Amino acid sequence: MTTPKTPATVLDGEALAARLRREMAAQVAGLRACGIAPKMVTVLVGDDPASATYIGRKHADCVEVGIEAIDLRLPSDTTTEALLERIAAVNADPAIHGLMVQLPLPDQIDEIRVMTAVSPAKDIDGLHPQNLGLLMAGKPGLLPCTPAAILALLQDNAFPLAGRRVAIIGRGQLVGRPLAMLLSAKGIDATVTLLHSGSRDIAEDVRRADIVIAALGQPSFVTADMVKPGAAVVGVGISYGTDGSMVSDVAADVTDVAGWVTPPQGSVGALTRAMLLRNLLQIAAA
Template structure:
């Protein structure tokens, strides 16, 4: 392996330490950041994710508010729960854990959250502000990718960045984040219909894989010395967690690379805390 490993766990730990210090200072002013997670149904993975978020909150001195609803809840009741949290001054951030049961409208649920508490960055107001170049809340995974790049000294101004994946949760907001004035990367967004994907990725200084296709990026698709950020995480036929990057082969070519697990994942959790801190700070300042 020739590439330097980008240790997301270490960077996330440093970010949590910083956030904990800021939370303590905010608490001295009588404001304790609070994060509410709305969990519908009994999906085991969702319960694990919410449990991890609750532990993260406790570790930095934030409060977590559980909002548990049965799987057969109707849209009106879900809206009423979100409205209750919107009105609660002790709650500064709200997330609706996805996926929701099929009979519920996920987009409508996201839109119901008060934009001032939209720490997932999925409300149209949040995404619109990002499009305008003045972001309020950025989805946690794209924000985590940017922080990883900055902490490892990756020069983004003028850099060629290729993002593979166009979801509203990762690909699209990351493209807006890195191309905005002051960051100044030149961003190409690719996807499953892109012709000759390797022709794009081989030109890139930074490749971000967020397509959800195991080992999609191979060594011959990477320019020597490039930085590779792997957002994807799936299980292969042997049950092993793998990313969108053929890690062992690409690591022989790249200059910097994130592992899976232990790369972007810890940063996503840390940046959710960052967004909650920002929401609480804004509320404290009126």
């Protein structure tokens, strides 16, 4: 007689993010009692609906926590130089602790120039080359938000990381590459394989992994037959179906095999926003 499999534990980033926001609200109150009013600026160029929705959620989080946030919207035909002028003004304002520019930017804007123009000291996204370089050097300061969110999610669920095999699918600069650096850092000590379009046999590498992180934006890419029984599976990338619905990189049948798995939507995104606020408060409290 076959013993029924225990249902996979849901890696609930929404619940963790809500708890972190409550903790940060108390921290903000403490800072305000000391005369420090945490303040940030978000910049959105153009009218991409997904970006506008995400910015709206960030501002809602700020309201909940008690952080002042300025929502700077610029037209889609904004030039690189015009955007750089706005960034320079925020960098120079001592009352503003943090700045983030929502990606992607319109094609005419030089994304690298923009991201390097943000002051590393106000880089709440944690994506400035200086902050990524500190992570590479083993002296992290402001962490990139989505990698930090994934680490927090695994640690909150007491999933052991030291010595465990991690397969990261996707080598993008926002998630894959910085996450590989973070999880392999001394003190975390995971054994990381970074998979990408040039990898020979992604499925074989994924099957060996104790932790699978899918960050490629291909619907239902990770399927049950690719997952080691009992593994933790984190879906980061999303794409959109023909009806406009969001689809995870992780197929629904993965829950039949995995020991831990993120829900189809929301989990990592909510925590990513929480990490953005955590970076801001780190700056404000310094």
